[in-house]
Amino acid sequence: MSDSTSGQASSAGRSGPNRSFFSQLELDLRLLGMIGAFLLICILFNIMTGGQFLTPRNLFNLTIQTVSVAIMATGMVFIIVTRHIDLAVGSLLATCSAVMAMMQTAWLPDMLGIPLGSPSLAILAIIFGVIVGGIIGGFQGYLVGFLGIPAFIVTLGGLLVWRNVAWYLTNGQTIGPLNETFQLFGGINGTLGETWSWIVGLIAAAAAVLALVSGRRSKLRHDFPVKPIWAEFVVGGIFVAAILGFIAILNAYEVPSRVLERQFEARGETVPEGFTASYGLPISVLLLIAVAIVMTVVARKTRFGRYIFATGGNPDAAELSGINTRMLTVKVFALMGVLVAIAGLVASSRLTFHSNDIGTLDELRVIAAAVIGGTALAGGVGTIYGAILGALIMQSLQSGMAMVGVDAPLQNIVVGSVLVAAVLIDIIYRRRVEG
Template sequence: MSMNQETLLAGRKVSKKPNWFKFDVRAYTMIGALLAIWVLFSLLHERFLTPTNLSNLFLQMSVTSILAIGMVLVIVAGQIDLSIGSLVGLTGGIAAILNVWYEWNTIPVIIATLLIGAAIGFIQGWIIAYRAVPAFIVTLGGMLMFRGILFGTTGSVTIAPLSPSMKSIGQSYTGDIIGWIFGILALAAAGYFILRKRAARAKVGFEVEPLAVSLVRMAVIGVLVIGFVYLMNSYKGIPVPFVMVIVLALVFTFISRNTVFGRQVYAIGGNPEAARLSGINIKRRILLVFVLCNTLAAVAALVLTARLNAATMSSGQNYELDAIAACVIGGTSLMGGTGTIVGAVIGALVMASLDNGMSLMNLESFWQYIVKGGILVLAVYVDIYTRQKKKT
């Protein structure tokens, strides 16, 4: 047998039929853990899987999810932000002051709060990117300063109650009809992106998955969406904060996957030196990452303040740790360069499910810290283990 024939046979042996149902260990492990948590708490407490409790669960996870969406970009870029919890407290306090003390209408309050969040993100990002001060130090200082400014600005008093329109940001629900419209739009979007991906692969000559596989994917998504909308409508409807989470997750997923900016952020976190040599403006990208993260912290502040109908001195305390934990549990690597928005949202759902379930069982609060801390350490261990395994 000639050398060319041997090479051809070897190539045939190596080439495998594509596996259209790729097994992502981290993703399936995370989803499996979430299902296991839900099954466990449903067996331990009959109220866990009721529409009322699940609606509260999705409402509770909204703030952490919004923070985690912004934190993913920061961590993927190889940075960290320890200030977002205190920033939630500060911007929420400013929103309440404007709405309660100065009687501003809801729209101006929202605009002012978002602008303040973006401005703080610009300042922190500029110091980190253009003055080369480590993000850990800058955001740690911000965490302390923002909390102190909150105490000084509000006089350490709770500011309440908010106006009805302001309060509706965190406490309102979609009606049944709007819920079903939202579900139909979600199904249409899922079908569009699946078929668009097929068409894009076929256009460039790549192998396309069988149509039956695509239909199965759409069917699974359809069952999940219809079941979710039906469940939420059986209580009060879909919580508006959770709708905001879905919209933000879709927008930032598109940004991270389908834009030059998103690809460059992943490149910076994966290999900063290679990113620099390829002509990426690293400083500008890091600056923009912190602007986006802190703007989302202001969005989370509006939701939290509206849900509580008050701005308190403890608002946002330790939320930065919950956001980081949600990202890591969702598959974001603290080494940078790896992570997804969807994974972070599922990680936030895992965290909220643990809090909700243990609260229903009337467990002492220290158990929540122990369990969440243990899961965080386990998630980081799995990340490091899988990275080492890939190298070998």
């Protein structure tokens, strides 16, 4: 009883009449700015494309195109927070993709005699690809942490090395089509359908509300200030509306009639009159959500995460306090390698084959996504959700420019300019906050 009273008193003290509506909601202003920028981009391109940008089909494609970069961006947050950089992610993605492609189309069938269409091929290929990504990432981290080679140099060399390792693994050939089970992680080839998408959406909405309730109770137990009850309801309502709205948009994209006809013909049936079906939530997006949750928990709730941000904030103090910063560097780069392998799974399965140019310029997009999302290049500051939103903004820019006919070179010029502008805005913002 005393905890509750104390918490309410603290809340009342913080939510006085002089506080504005938005300040009482305690929303991250940078997050609001990024959401505003994303909405502005969507509205602008929707006008320029005659209403084609905000169609369910395009938004569905936008989400699955964002996944691979967003997964890598969550790992790049940890890399940049610890004051390092990884320029090899695009090339390492190509190597991991090549390994997984060769495992399921040549190596495993030849060595173990597993049939090409077997689901076990895809599972073993994914496991082996993730292991390879982790080992290569850890090796790069060892060169940085224990041998003292700057991460910029190590990963710049990796950019050249791993791209060409991928070429040699496949003899420069395109490898495909990939296993059907493997392709489930690519987007349109693997979706939950309308019913299961709504079930997952309702579970996610309930989990978000429970997280808010749990957070409020935890603050009250420890006599920390809390938001007014009405503000909690508003924030919870925003979360629920965003989750269910996202599911509604994905479910609005219906499977084309010709695709339905092929599916029914494969089963020896005909499409019932008036029958429709929706794609729903892609498995790749579900994978991204799982990665985001795990990375957020690691960042906020584990000793490893605390060590990462402590090291990024002040490396010398972190080392003096007993943190093994060298081994921490190895672990962070190994984690980055694992996430790159997962991103390679998504990227190659979306294409349904492995190509030599897969992951090209992804290092630029991943770093840009992390920086746009609020990760400070000076280290010590960054968020997982910010990096994912940054990846979505980057992909929206590229997709929108492609739809209005902007050629690829100019697209890259815009992306590079946005990266520089994002760093400048971050510097100005932090100077104001600190000053």
